[in-house]
Amino acid sequence: MTTPEAGDRPEQPNAAPAEEADAPARKINDAGGELRANAATPRRAAETNENLRAARAVFRQDGVSVSDDARIEGTVIGGNQNIYQQYVSDGTRSVVTLEVSRRLVEFARDGYAVGDAYSKLVSAARSRRLVIIQAPRGRGKFAAAMRLCAEAGILQFVAYRPTVLIEEIARTVKADTAHLIEGMTPAVAQALTAASLTDVESRLAARSRVVITVSDEITFLDPGVHQFVVTLGPPPAHREVLRARLTYLVGASRCAQALDRPDVMKLFVEEITGESSCDQVAAFAWHLYECWGEGGPDVEAVRARTRHSKEHEVEGWFLSLPTTSLKALAISLALLDGLPYQTVAATAESLAKLLELPSATTTTRPDKFAESRTARINAIRAELTWEDVPSRLGAVPAQVIRFLNSAYPPIVLRLVSDEYDDVRDNLLEWLRNLAGHPDDAVRIRAAAGVGVLADRSFERILRTVIQPWARSRSERRRELAAYALQDPGNRPHLQRQVLALVDEWAAPSASWQLQAAAARVYGAALGGDFPDRALDQLNRLAVTGSAEVGLAISYSLAELVDADHGKAGRVLDLVVRWMGNGVGPRTPTGELAFLTLATDLVHPREGPLLLALSATDHRIQNALASAWFHTLNGRLFAQDARAIAGIWAGIAEGEVSVRLTMVRLFAIAAAGSTRTAKIVGVTARSWLTRSGATYAPRTATAVLSALGQLPGGDRPELSFNL
Structure with a gap:
């Protein structure tokens, strides 16, 4: 979880970020504070990936507009x-x-x-x-x-x-x-x-x-x-899906008659392509059913209904909302669909203040009892459900609000941005302001919403929102610039421009802020879609003396591994290669990246992810042992490495299988190096005393036992007391 930093104002979530001039970057050896802070609150990568997945689901483009569906x-x-x-x-x-x-x-x-x-x-x-x-x-x-x-x-x-x-x-x-x-x-x-x-x-x-x-x-x-x-393999052909849906709605005989008609199938071919989803096929079947007359479906009526797109349906409803307050609530829900009601209502209030200019002639106070919550929720076609939502203290129950029709969120945002010139600037200002919100889920939704709007106005959104975020001294805002590029980066008509933009940010001549923003693009934003390009660019950016760029690379690698555990071996190999012999230009970034992976990718029950993967994958085991060897002997973060090893030891103390894997790993890391064996031994002895940061006597005893059986410089025989 991101910690507040200079340039962030989480206590003022609606304060707009100003353009920020270049500032000197911190040296990479000053990044130990972030390592220690993240060790106290791990799973930042998991939270980011989960929030981005939720945003993608809300803003997906293939939703179907069917009343009461x-x-x-x-x-x-x-x-x-x-x-x-x-x-x-x-x-x-x-x-x-x-x-x-x-x-x-x-x-x-x-x-x-x-x-x-x-x-x-x-x-x-x-x-x-x-x-x-x-x-x-x-x-x-x-x-x-x-x-x-x-x-x-x-x-x-x-x-x-x-x-x-x-x-x-x-x-x-x-x-x-x-x-x-x-x-x-x-x-x-x-x-x-x-x-x-x-x-x-x-x-x-x-x-x-x-x-x-x-x-x-x-x-x-x-x-x-x-x-x-x-x-479950691919679904049947679209025609078979249509036949099944329509048979359910009108019966087999009438369905067969309809599908035998050339005009019906001609319209079907026009509306349903190879890329169409099952949702769209189902919607077509529903339109046929709604336009069914005595002689079967009225094709022209179906065609007319299809032309009345989801945008027209939503626009009519949106215009019917009687107050600016309700429209603001609908817009806020479009951005934050599926989040707690109180969060959605609070952000709606901040938007309403931007939309409602105070009048000097107004003397009457509004009636605060004029609208009930139930009436407002019904008016915006939403529903409340009790669900467990994540928090720093674990999952807590909350009332979550969603549109009844999941197709509404992207349509509402685009409608407001495209059709209402006087509101467009207020909408962008509101989204910019949410960059300072204390809730990561809200901030990531704001970035995803910016990405949705960028699909139709890329240059304007880039100039007014994304570039200022990318140039910011605030880590949080640079991250949002990256997340905002996820949607346009996956659009065929914008993908080339987005990738060229990120290459500019990553150039050696670019500011450290832009380089850090580029590194974050190749994490959860676009790294999963372009893994080869992501690792190649992160490899180039790893030649840095900037703490911010090094940390951005580290967090992006953590997001890649969290999202796809199959990338762990490749990422570890890359990080170990960066560490080299301890004096290369990428060594500091390599050490910082590995220790970030070691602290952040920790499951509350299974323990460290990399340790769990190493138990069944020798490639990961060897790379992981090598990474521990380099960081424990490193010049910059050796003390942090010993502290993180203590965190792993504390987790292993209560789990025999985890302890066995950890002891084997550290024995391999120490094999052939008297210096490393001494470092591991001193570190393990610190776990024997209650006065230390970690008290893990069983893990310490097992590690010391394994080290005691190391013969000279040979690989250890792993028979030790657990």
Whole structure:
């Protein structure tokens, strides 16, 4: 989590950043303070990736505008019957379960397009009562999960929040029931273990199932989890999807008649391309159903309805909102959809103040009881739900607000920016001001919102918002410049310009602020989309004496590894290469980057991510041992390295498997080097005293035992007391 710094004003979230002149950069050996601060609050990379994923989901471009729609991963049907919320409590933390309506289940059973992918899913899941379905978004994972359970003869269906823990599922399973978890959050999914899943499966009766759906981006830390995982392949062809949806809506006979008509299929080909999502196919089916007459669908009416795009629908609703306050709330929700209501309402108030100029003739005070919260939420077509939201103290319950139609957020933002000239500057000022907000989720949404607007006005947004953020002395604002480029950097018509811009920022002649901003672009913003380019550019930027540039590189590498654990080996190899023999131009950056990875990538239960990966990957084990060798012997951060080793030791103290892996690792790091063995020994002895920063006597004893068996300069024999 980012710490406040000079140039930041978190206590004034609505203060606009001014243009900032170049300032001398801190030397890279002054970055130890950030290492120590981040060690106290790890998982910054995980929080950033989670916030960016949420922003991407909110601003995705393929949402479907269907009134009162019920969504199942790319599946849209009409009607209001969806999910009914219940609470289950057995004296521990309350678990929210959601009763899935029969209509949704019937749709999954009768309106789901069955293809080879589903047949393979059924075959793979036949011997399991607990299944994890993994696939990219839009493949129909949740609908497949419901159909799978319905075909098993199950009649009762309940769903859980994506943040539910596997232990909470274990204590709430019921007989003759399908237990569904749609889109389990990455942090929870990655923490799953084969043992915990086996325990849940053992509690299930013959006609009970637990089905979890996860993104294809998830990498499970425990390899044993894969015995429960089934990959859902590509969906059927668009025509088959259309046939299934329309059959469910109008029946097989009328569907066949409609699809045999040349004019219907001509319109289908015009509207649905190879890149269209299942959502768009479902919307087309819905339009056919709504325009159905005595002779079947009225094609011209369907064409006219299609032309009335989502933008027109949203514009009519937005204009109907009677007050500036309601419009500000709608705009704020468009940016912050899915965040706590109080956060959305507070930012809406700050926007309303920018939009409502004070009148010198106004003497009457507004009636503060004129509108209830319920009336305001209904007016902006939103809903409140109780959910657990992350905080520094752990997950806390909060009322979260969302639009009823998930297609609204990007449309509302673009509508206000494109159509209302007198408001456009106020909107950009508001987004700039949110750069100083104390909540990382709000700041990242502000950057993502800027990126959405940049799609249609790139030069203006770049000049007025993104470039000032990139030139800022504030680390927080430089990060936002990077995040704002994520959306335009993935647009074919802007990708070349964005990459050229970042190359300019990364040039040796550029200021340290721009170089630091460029380094952050190649983390969570665009690094995952362009991994080769990202590592190449970070390698060039690593020749730096600037603490800010070095830290920016370090945080970006942490985000890359957190998002894709498969990149850990490549990233570690690169960092070790930077450290070289301890005197190269990239050595300080290499040491700083490794220690950032070691402090930030720490899971609350599994411990250090790199340590966990090294237990099963010899490439990572060797690179990790080499990194510890270099940092413990380094000139700049050796003291910080010993302190971070103590953090790892404290985690290993209570976990035998973690301790075994750590002891093996440090024994390898010390092999062949008397100096390193002495450093590790002195460090381990400090863990034996309660007066030190770390008290880990079992870990210390095991490390010292391993070192004591080191013969001369040979690789150790790892037989030590745990």
